[in-house]
Amino acid sequence: xxxxxxxxxxxxxxxxxxxxxxxxxxxxxxxxxxxxxxxxxxxxxxxxxxxxxxxxxxxxxxxxxxxxxxxxxxxxxxxxxxxxxxxxxxxxxxxxxxxxxxxxxxxxxxxxxxxxxxxxxxxxxxxxxxxxxxxxxxxxxxxxxxxxxxxxxxxxxxxxxxxxxxxxxxxxxxxxxxx
Numbered sequence: 239x240x241x242x243x244x245x246x247x248x249x250x251x252x253x254x255x256x257x258x259x260x261x262x263x264x265x266x267x268x269x270x271x272x273x274x275x276x277x278x279x280x281x282x283x284x285x286x287x288x289x290x291x292x293x294x295x296x297x298x299x300x301x302x303x304x305x306x307x308x309x310x311x312x313x314x315x316x317x318x319x320x321x322x323x324x325x326x327x328x329x330x331x332x333x334x335x336x337x338x339x340x341x342x343x344x345x346x347x348x349x350x351x352x353x354x355x356x357x358x359x360x361x362x363x364x365x366x367x368x369x370x371x372x373x374x375x376x377x378x379x380x381x382x383x384x385x386x387x388x389x390x391x392x393x394x395x396x397x398x399x400x401x402x403x404x405x406x407x408x409x410x411x412x413x414x415x416x417x
Contacts, residue, residue, distance in 0.1 A: 241276055241318075244325055245269060245286065248370060251347040257409050261353035265368045275368075278317040284356075284366030288329040289315020291349060291410050292342060292374045300398060300411065301376070303336055304389040307359070311393070311402040313410070315369065329372045337390050338382025342374040349373035350413060352406045371410065 246269055254262040268275055268283065276286050291313050292301040302311040314336040315329065322328035326344060333339055350371035358364045383390040393401055398411050 241325065242269070245276070245370075248325060248348050249351075252351060254351065255413075258351050261351045261368070264353045264366070265351060268368070276318045281363050281365040284353075284368060285317075286325075287315060287317055287367045287369045288325055288332060288372065289313045289369055290329045290333050290344075290372045290374045291414060292333060292337070292339065292376050293414065294376055294379055294392065297395075297414070299379070299392040299394055300414070301333075301337055301339070301381070302391060302393050302398070302401065302407070303383075304391075306388050310404055311391075312404060312407060313371070314390075315371075325370055326372055329370075329374075333374065336383065336387065338380070338384070339376050339378075341377035343377070344375075345373040350406075350410050354406065369406075373414075 249262070249265055249269065252262060273280050278285060293299060301314060303314055304311050314333045316332045318325065318328045319331070322331060333342065348370055352369040352371060354367055354369070356365055356367050379392055381390050381392065395411060395415065399408060402408070
């Protein structure tokens with residue numbers, strides 16, 4: 239299956255919450271754009287990215303990364319590479335690269351969607367990231383970030399709001415906790 243078809247199927251499987259409706263509308267508006275909207279080099283209006291909310295088996299902790307570039311604690315994620323066999327595999331690769339975690343299970347479909355502006359950086363213009371977010375459960379809690387990489391930590395759910403003010407992370411935490 240082509241990645242664009244996979245993308246459309248993933249989006250079709252989402253019933254957006256009130257907070258996700260704007261992001262979903264933006265994603266649906268560009269999903270048929272003839273440009274490579276999955277490429278990190280498509281800046282107008284932006285491109286799709288992947289990330290994951292990784293919890294422990296007890297559903298008490300969440301993996302967060304202190305992204306030095308933006309100075310915020312966020313979920314693991316990043317750009318989709320041409321070598322990724324699927325959008326979910328791109329999220330799995332990003333988890334491995336950023337946290338060292340290699341064993342995890344995923345929930346079917348997308349967990350969340352988000353759209354946010356990325357500031358200009360190293361010759362790249364400001365653009366939007368249309369983030370496809372998966373839900374994963376780690377088999378163990380052994381973190382092994384790459385040397386020189388960003389700080390990675392397991393954060394107890396109750397402590398997440400004191401560590402990050404990022405609204406999309408806090409919104410997703412609420413989804414994890416349920417109604």
